[in-house]
Amino acid sequence: MRTIIFRTIAPFLTALMVLFSVFVLLRGHNEPGGGFIGGLIAASALAIFGIACGVASVRRALYFHPMSVSAFGLFLGALAGMLSFFKAQAFMTSQWLIFDLFGVEIALSTPLVFDIGVYLVVVGAIGSIALALEEREID
Amino acid sequence: MAGSSVSVDLSQAMATAPVAAGDWLVVAPSLITILGGSLCLMLRKNTDLQPKVGIGFLGLLVLANLALLIRVLDHGVITMVMGSWLPPFGIAFTVDTLGAMLSLIGSVVAFCAGVFGAATIDNTGRRYGFYPFLLLLMTGVCGAFLTGDIFNLYVWFEVLLISSYGLLVLGNDRIQLDGAVKYGVLNLVGTNLFLIGTGMLYGIFGTLNMADLAQKVAALEDPASGTLATVAALYFLAFAMKAAAFPVNFWLPASYHTPNVVVSAVFAGLLTKVGVYALIRVFVLILPASRGYLSDVISLVAIGTLLTGALGALAQSEVRRLLGYLVIAGIGSMLAGLAVGSTLAISGAIFYAVHSIIVMTALYMAAGVMEMMGGSYDLRKLGGLYQKSAAFAAVFLALAFAVSGLPPFSGFWPKVMLVDAAFSDGRVWLGTAILVSGFLTTLAMGRIWIFAFWRGGPEGTPDGQTAPVTAGTAVSEAQLSGGAVWLPLGILTALVIYFGLQPEWMLELSTQGASGLVEPLGYLRSVFGVQG
Numbered sequence: 001m002r003t004i005i006f007r008t009i010a011p012f013l014t015a016l017m018v019l020f021s022v023f024v025l026l027r028g029h030n031e032p033g034g035g036f037i038g039g040l041i042a043a044s045a046l047a048i049f050g051i052a053c054g055v056a057s058v059r060r061a062l063y064f065h066p067m068s069v070s071a072f073g074l075f076l077g078a079l080a081g082m083l084s085f086f087k088a089q090a091f092m093t094s095q096w097l098i099f100d101l102f103g104v105e106i107a108l109s110t111p112l113v114f115d116i117g118v119y120l121v122v123v124g125a126i127g128s129i130a131l132a133l134e135e136r137e138i139d
Numbered sequence: 140m141a142g143s144s145v146s147v148d149l150s151q152a153m154a155t156a157p158v159a160a161g162d163w164l165v166v167a168p169s170l171i172t173i174l175g176g177s178l179c180l181m182l183r184k185n186t187d188l189q190p191k192v193g194i195g196f197l198g199l200l201v202l203a204n205l206a207l208l209i210r211v212l213d214h215g216v217i218t219m220v221m222g223s224w225l226p227p228f229g230i231a232f233t234v235d236t237l238g239a240m241l242s243l244i245g246s247v248v249a250f251c252a253g254v255f256g257a258a259t260i261d262n263t264g265r266r267y268g269f270y271p272f273l274l275l276l277m278t279g280v281c282g283a284f285l286t287g288d289i290f291n292l293y294v295w296f297e298v299l300l301i302s303s304y305g306l307l308v309l310g311n312d313r314i315q316l317d318g319a320v321k322y323g324v325l326n327l328v329g330t331n332l333f334l335i336g337t338g339m340l341y342g343i344f345g346t347l348n349m350a351d352l353a354q355k356v357a358a359l360e361d362p363a364s365g366t367l368a369t370v371a372a373l374y375f376l377a378f379a380m381k382a383a384a385f386p387v388n389f390w391l392p393a394s395y396h397t398p399n400v401v402v403s404a405v406f407a408g409l410l411t412k413v414g415v416y417a418l419i420r421v422f423v424l425i426l427p428a429s430r431g432y433l434s435d436v437i438s439l440v441a442i443g444t445l446l447t448g449a450l451g452a453l454a455q456s457e458v459r460r461l462l463g464y465l466v467i468a469g470i471g472s473m474l475a476g477l478a479v480g481s482t483l484a485i486s487g488a489i490f491y492a493v494h495s496i497i498v499m500t501a502l503y504m505a506a507g508v509m510e511m512m513g514g515s516y517d518l519r520k521l522g523g524l525y526q527k528s529a530a531f532a533a534v535f536l537a538l539a540f541a542v543s544g545l546p547p548f549s550g551f552w553p554k555v556m557l558v559d560a561a562f563s564d565g566r567v568w569l570g571t572a573i574l575v576s577g578f579l580t581t582l583a584m585g586r587i588w589i590f591a592f593w594r595g596g597p598e599g600t601p602d603g604q605t606a607p608v609t610a611g612t613a614v615s616e617a618q619l620s621g622g623a624v625w626l627p628l629g630i631l632t633a634l635v636i637y638f639g640l641q642p643e644w645m646l647e648l649s650t651q652g653a654s655g656l657v658e659p660l661g662y663l664r665s666v667f668g669v670q671g
Contacts, residue, residue: 071180071271078173084223088157091166092222 002052010052017045025119026112035115039122046123047130055135066131070124077117080110154223161210165219165232167203168242168281171196176274186265190257193270197250200277204243211239216655216665218287226287226666227346233287233666237489237652241416242284244493247634248408248500249277251627255504256401258623260309264399267309273405276302283413287666289425290337290347292417293330296381300326303410306402307394318397325390329380336373339366350666352425353659371429374421375437381414382470385443391467392451396459396516400507403459407466408500412492415473422477423485423656430480438478442572445471449579453586456518458506461583462499465542468576469495475573476557479564486653487556490645494549494638498541501631505535508624509591511615519598521591532592534632539584541635544577549638552646 021041028034046066050058062069084093097108175196182189211217211234220229234242253273260269279299286292307319341347343366344355356367376387383391391411395403422430430437448468455461469491476488506516508531513521525532541548554577561570594600618624638645655661 065183067183068181071177074173074177075181078170078177082170085160085163088160090154090158090219090221090223091163091170094222 007052010049014045014049017048018042021045021119025115028115029109029111035118036122039119040126042119042123043126043130046127047134050131050134055131058131062127066124066128068124070121070128073117073120073122073124075117076120077114080113080117083110152225152228154220154225158219161206161214162217162219164203164207164210165217165234165285167207168200168246168285169278171200171203172274172278172281175199176271176278179274180268180271183266183268183271186262189265189270190253193274194250194253194257196274197246197253197277200246200281201243201250204239204246204281207234208236208239208243211236216661218665218668226348227351230291231287231348231350231666232285233350233662234285235652235655235662235665236648237416237419237655238284240489240648240652241412241492241496242281244496245280245284245409245412246277248496248631249273249280249405251500251504251630252401252405252408254623255404255507255627256399258618258621259401259507260399264309267311268305269309269402272302272305272309276306276405276409278302280409280413284416287349288347289340289349289352289421292420293333293337296330296333296413296417299410299413300330303406306405307398309398309402312397315397318394321390322394325380325387329377332373332377332380336370336377339370339373343367343370348666349420349425350659350663354663356425356428367426367429368432371422371426371433374426375418375433378414378418378421379440379474382411382418382474383414383467384440384470384474385447385467388444388447388467388470392460392463395463395466396457400459400503400510403462404500404503404507407462407503408496411466411470412473412496415470415477415488415492418474418477419485419488419656423480423653424659424662427480427657430477434478434480437474438566438569441471441474441478442569443471444468444474445572445576446579447471449576449583452583453579455583458509458516458518458521458587458591459503461587462502462506465502465580465583466495466499468580469499469542471576472554472557472573475561475569478569479557479560479566481560481564482650482653482657483556484560484564485656486646486649487553487560489649489652490556491550491553493645493649494541494553494635497631497634497638498538498550501628501635502538502542504624504628504631505531505538508619508628509535511619511624513591514612514615518587518590522594522596522598522600525592526595534628535592536588537632537636539588541639543581543584545581547636547639549635549642549645551639552642553649 021038024033024041025035025038028038046058081092083095084090087095095110099106175193179189179193182192216233216235218231218233220226220231222229256269276299279295279302282295282298283292286295304319304323307322308315337347340352344352346352346355380387395406445468448464448471451464452461452468455464472491473488476484476491509521509524510516512524512527515521537548541550544550544554554573558570558573561573
């Protein structure tokens with residue numbers, strides 16, 4: 001698969017897909033999208049980069065082990081649900097922070113944090129499976 | 140579905156009353172284990188720090204469960220609805236005495252296993268993720284005990300199954316993968332049946348909240364209708380598979396001797412009991428009428444399980460396989476309680492579950508110690524352990540008496556209750572089967588005692604003579620010299636002796652747990668009182 005065309009285009013494609021996955025993640029609260037599907041897109045971006053340029057370079061680029069990324073996502077997801085403790089509400093009750101930033105209404109919320117957690121879990125889990133499979137093929 | 144034509148009013152759909160900080164204990168076990176598990180996973184490469192963090196979080200889990208049980212005993216059943224969405228649509232965690240008690244005992248066992256694992260799991264096993272898997276397994280186990288929603292119960296089953304697959308193949312031996320395939324396939328079939336049953340239940344009632352289901356089933360004119368009978372049969376088969384009841388018990392002896400002994404100990408203590416818990420929860424709380432007409436079937440299954448377990452144990456000469464069959468025999472006793480179904484019988488089954496969680500874990504740990512001392516799990520190669528450590532021989536004898544149901548240890552009281560309940564219900568064969576199974580178990584444990592402890596040395600040593608005491612390998616000597624092996628075994632044995640000598644506390648708790656299921660007024664009020 002290491003043709004020159006693919007190797008040239010893969011980094012751009014990967015960057016674009018990761019960007020798109022973040023877009024899908026952020027629009028997910030009220031529209032189709034969200035952490036899970038965003039995570040899948042990002043994981044396939046990692047897989048494409050791995051096929052084109054080798055798994056070692058993906059691991060270098062990620063810096064953290066995919067499994068640790070996944071664990072951090074789980075950690076974040078659990079923490080997101082715990083914020084409602086301080087408002088004497090049940091676990092996972094959503095908390096909102098809505099403010100104006102240069103005339104644009106920004107709505108930050110704990111479901112968003114939870115969704116980011118899901119995104120990281122999916123990127124980490126699917127990414128580490130994909131990288132492990134690709135590693136076998138190359139050896 | 141009841142609310143489909145009514146427009147949604149948010150104030151009626153969400154809980155608005157402030158939640159007391161103490162009620163957060165309901166989710167604390169799941170949260171602690173998720174946070175601890177993910178932290179250990181991030182520290183996967185740091186094999187020195189991992190046991191400390193893991194055991195620390197397991198200790199926290201025990202404390203949280205203890206506080207939860209105390210709160211449940213003080214305040215009655217506690218319900219928390221996730222995200223404030225009210226039942227029957229929101230997912231509720233509803234904790235009664237039964238759930239809190241099993242969750243506490245389960246976490247004590249997990250804590251002991253975490254400590255034991257610090258000695259027996261090497262650095263490779265730690266890098267493979269023993270502690271993250273153990274903690275996430277406990278997420279599933281505690282979640283299953285504490286949830287009040289039947290689909291949520293399914294989700295926790297999946298969580299604990301996935302973690303248990305990980306623990307089972309820790310190390311990637313050929314024999315482990317072989318055991319894991321058998322374990323995995325049967326459990327996948329079981330979970331699928333569970334899911335199908337849950338789908339049908341939702342199709343009939345349009346709700347998955349256990350309290351809501353219990354009310355709607357009780358309000359039915361014909362509780363023995365065909366569809367509901369199908370659901371009941373599906374649930375019974377699915378949970379019986381998880382619990383390793385006869386005739387779907389073959390996966391347990393085929394897989395439980397393959398992993399590291401501490402993993403076997405956790406599995407033997409917890410996994411099958413979650414299946415039994417689900418059976419009790421579903422058939423006593425939600426589908427009491429179905430339990431009524433299935434009781435003869437359950438009784439037959441219980442007799443089969445009791446006898447297969449005890450006879451299988453007699454036929455084995457590998458200690459861990461033998462113990463695997465004893466797990467099955469214990470499941471038979473709990474099913475006997477379910478078959479009879481009176482408050483006495485259910486509380487006997489609950490008490491037996493608590494006893495079995497503790498004693499089976501302790502016995503697998505003892506098997507691990509036997510291997511460290513004698514170099515093998517094979518009864519033919521073991522011998523002379525009494526000479527090596529008389530104290531360990533005493534511990535083993537206490538556990539052997541307990542698992543056989545002999546006084547004055549923890550196995551005696553629940554067996555008395557179960558036999559009493561079976562005979563007073565007119566189920567003579569069931570009561571007899573419990574007694575026969577107890578007798579055969581005594582014989583099986585007696586074989587271990589004679590071969591491994593009394594005999595002077597391995598097979599071939601002449602009577603009355605003792606083989607020279609051989610030193611173990613450097614690894615096993617190092618494992619035995621630390622407290623990490625003896626502390627958990629000591630804690631569990633102390634519990635076995637305590638529950639044997641002072642059964643009142645446990646009797647009261649299990650009776651309270653059973654009567655809370657048979658007459659679930661407190662349970663229902665806890666879930667729907669939130670709305671009023």
